[in-house]
Amino acid sequence: MIKAKQDLLAALDHVLQSLSQEAVAAGTLAAAPAANFETPKQASHGDLACTAAMPLAKALRKNPREVAQALVAALQAQSAVQQWVQALEIAGPGFVNIRLKDAAKQAVVAEVLQDAARFGQQAACGRSALVEFVSANPTGPLHVGHARQAALGDALCNLFATQGWKVLREFYYNDAGVQIATLADSTHKRLQGLKPGMAGWPEAAYNGDYIQDIADAFVRRETVQADDRSYTASGDVNDLDGIRQFAVAYLRREQDLDLQAFGLKFDHYFLETSLYSGGDVERTVQRLIDQGKTFEEGGALWLRTTDYGDDKDRVMRKSEGGYTYFVPDVAYHINKFQRGYTKCINIQGTDHHGTIARVRGGLQAADVGIPQGFPDYVLHKMVTVMKGGQEVKISKRAGSYVTLRDLVDWTSRDAVRFFLISRKADTEFTFDVDLALQQNDENPVFYVQYAHARICSVLRHWVSQGGEEASLSEADLSQLTAPTEAALMLKLADYPRMLSSAAQDLAPHDVAFYLRDLAGAFHSYYAAERFLGQEAGLTRARMALLAATRQVLRNALAVLGVSAPDAMEREASAA
Secondary structure, X not given: OHHHHHHHHXXXXXXXXXXXXXXXXXXXXXXXXXXXXXXXXXXXXXXEEXXXXXXXXXXXXXXXXXXXXXXXXXXXXXXXHHHHEXXXXXXXXXEEEEXXXXXXXXXXXXXXXXXXXXXXXXXXXXXXXXXXXXXXXXXXXXXXXXXXXXXXXXXXXXXXXXXXXXXXXXXXXXXXXXXXXXXXXXXXHHHOOOOOOOOOOOOOXXXXXXXXXXXXXXXXXOEEEOOOOEEEOOOOOOOHHHHHHHHHHHHHHHHHHHHHHHOOOOOEEEEHHHHHHOOHHHHHXXXXXXXXXXXXXXXXXXXXXHHHOOOOOEEEEOOOOOEOOHXXXXXXXXXHHHOOOOEEEEEXXXXXXXXXXXXXXXXXXXXXXXXOOXXXXXXXXXXXXXXXXXXXXXXXXXXXXXXXXXXXHHOOHHHHHHHHHOOOOOOOEEEEHHHHHOOOOOOHHHHHHHHHHHHHHHHHHXXXXXXXXXXXXXXXXHHOOOHHHHHHHHHHHOHHHHHHHHHHOOOOHHHHHHHHHHHHHHHHHHHHOOOOOOOHHHHHHHHHHHHHHHHHHHHHHHHHOOOOOOOOOOOOOOO
16 A cells, blocks of 8 residues: 555646646745645545645635545546545545545555565665753662653654664763762762761752662772773772762663663763863853854853844853853754764753753854754653552652652563653653553553554464465455455554654654554454454455554554563453
């Protein structure tokens, strides 16, 4: 069906170009409407729909239904329409509904079986993208906000990879500054025997039990190995710099373990301190000064970010001499661009919303060739965790928040990944631990994985009765004519378009939505038809459709980093 849709899109584009000539020549239309198909909300309206008659009618100053009639007449003369379309119908104010021939829908089964894991993916496009996410300071374990970033970021990277992009996963962290000083001081106080609540314990200190773990390891003179560093403790309770370096390395290792539990590996770790030691910050500040984009007031250095849409100008260098946090941010993004990444995506919490205008403003003020709107941002809202009907706010390990590893330990990696990607990033989300553990259709990840396992069960029964999966490419797909089969095949055919749209819109949640819809189409099919014990040709055709559905479920789950189990507890016997 992919070829059928491509042929039909080409035919539609040809017709729209022809029908638009008059309006383009008259200047009432800049260009012909884009050739595009939509999926009707009701299956009874057809398989595809075209809405191009409405904007075209406005430009031509004609009745939309009149334009729709001309569109239908022109389409009917196209060979692709004659080959793949059963009927063209005009509805409402000028919608054109398209009913495909059975052969057009059936073709997708062979296409999926042929492309297998590559189905839906595009060839290498020669472009690279850098996606920065999680980016937690090494001051504690990764919390549920980081978990949501991890799910969003990894899925988005996988999405871009399906579209032929080469993707770099980058983790940026602050390995200096006030928070690191607080971490070192908190550890030092533990080494002195102080604990939260005792006299002398700093109000700003980190209170989690993990601080005591760091102190104990430091006394034991342990060596800790993280992805990007290794450090051996001196054991000297007065070695403040050594305490700081060891605490950072220790928590980097802890975060690595959190990421391993989540099944996530970063390609590169970027240290904020490298922007200072490498001169990036100073070069950026000097360039902004040279460009005439700064001014001094009250002993501070300011950047005229209001020239670029910010609501007020921003301090770059404080009166006491230190740089504000957005200055290294600007330097960091210049560094990204100069590394050759013209597509950069930042995944951060909504509390970073205010940084967008000032960072983009700083990049434009630097005038180094960075396009407007760089970088892209995906901002996510908070996650509330419910367990036993109660909100969970405290983790003994972290001291004040639920950690990523808590979620994985309470449920599973698959559940955490699927749940945290199952809503749009800019909506608040409640992670229900009890729901994630349920083995029923109310649990969305179980519902999808169970569809995959159920198909595996049917195919195993068929093979045990003498069937051969290698023969499915020879199945007579013309026998797939049941309504539930048509609905399932249409959903399979929508997978490549969904991937492309989700990547373009930076919307990995679309993959989770698609998976639930595909699983629903399969479960409806399973409930409506019998697969084994039918005439041999029909059985093999249905096995081919099941194998294709299993493959697309597996492909889409892989985009989310979720497994596709071959068997599950509730796996039913084959029908």
